[in-house]
Amino acid sequence: MPEFKHKDIIALRDLTRGDMELLLKTAESMREINSREIKKVPTLRGKTIINLFYESSTRTRTSFEIAGKRLSADTVNITPSSSSATKGETLADTALNLLAMKPDIIVMRHSVSGSHYFLSKKLPNCSIINAGDGTHEHPSQGLLDMLTIRDHFGRLDSLKVAIIGDITHSRVARSNIQGLTKMGSEVFLAGPPTMMPPGAAKLGNVTVCKNIKEAIADADVVMMLRIQQERQGKTLMPNAREYSRYFGLNPENLKLARPGAMVMHPGPINRGVEMSSYVVDGAQSHILRQVENGVAVRMSMLYHVCGGEIE
């Protein structure tokens, strides 16, 4: 029987294909709990989970909180506006103070890429789960996207996945590239040249396309990314209408993909920018399935990191 032997889940780059298969398999079983009348199991009774969110989030934080509660853990949310970060406390000091309260898991979102590795070194006895760090990774989103794709196609290998948009700033793209290519999918990237990082081809086993049509052609999955206006200046795109014209997904260019291709988006959606409303609400959209799978995937992550790391 395969076992999960990591203390933390910080990046899908650190996980093997086997680790990810295990997380997805458990997530599939966790789904059953979410459809019951009594949506709770006693597994993490007595464990304390701190959700430490330095960046705003609705979906991810709520999803992690529900996941923890359905496993009977005690979850506490800390958001920047109500925390000492606004009073100038450093991450290291915040971490050591939290540690004094003996949490078992800290779920953190932070604007600095790699901050979770720093936190993990400071807190050797506490599991760290990354809920998004800067422009690095967002592993729970990557896993829930993979689960949603596997539900639909029954597999992840030899699928063509197009990821369209602001690749430079997207941690969702990085986690999906890591996860999907390890599972055997082919990943194609497209976006405005200003939003394509130098050396994009080195992000993994990916193909960088010149335009959206080339990336979407014959794709099984079209994954649109959010334009992150909070992370980019005003210089990366002239205006939303032009972006939508050249890199937006609409019923017309969606026809280039395989018939019945899946359309996905990590949310929140800028309707009319990345995607037209026809596509968001259309039959090929799996956006709400992604959110639903989010809770199950996060339950699986919390459950497996609690198992402890024995090397």
Next chain:
Amino acid sequence: MTYSKTVILDEAGIKRALTRISHEILERNKGLENIVLIGIRSGGAYLAAELAKLIEIIEGENAPCGTVDITLYRDDYSGAMPHQAVGKTEIPLSLEGKKVVLVDDVLFTGRTIRAAMDALMDHGRPECIQLAVLIDRGHRELPIRADFVGRNVPTSLKENVEVVFDSSHHPQEVILEK
């Protein structure tokens, strides 16, 4: 210490035991009304499927069957060991007011049964839960007993009892290892 392996029940023996248990279940409950068979993953689930087939032969009716995975309800859950994947719980209907026959392969400490009963209660309030096991090897650590037993096998704590299934999940034999 020498290692030895004894077959305590062969395929025909298992079939006879399961056939008798099927009759006992029907007799005790005066038929199949309201009965649900729930097997504990994985051995118990395979045996529940066997019992359902035998009951259908005897009674000419189908009993609903389900599977429960107890991983999330274990009491020896700790951070000391890495976690294995959680199996699926598949209970096709609400257990509210049903007579549940819980099926497992080997009854030992009773802790698995305790966990399974907690899991079942989260699927509704059954009218009653009865326990059917192929082997009862003793050494209970909780006040639990089986209603239907295939074979009582006195064992020592150093021994191990295992029900062997073939690739299509049919029980082949029961072995005692020491």
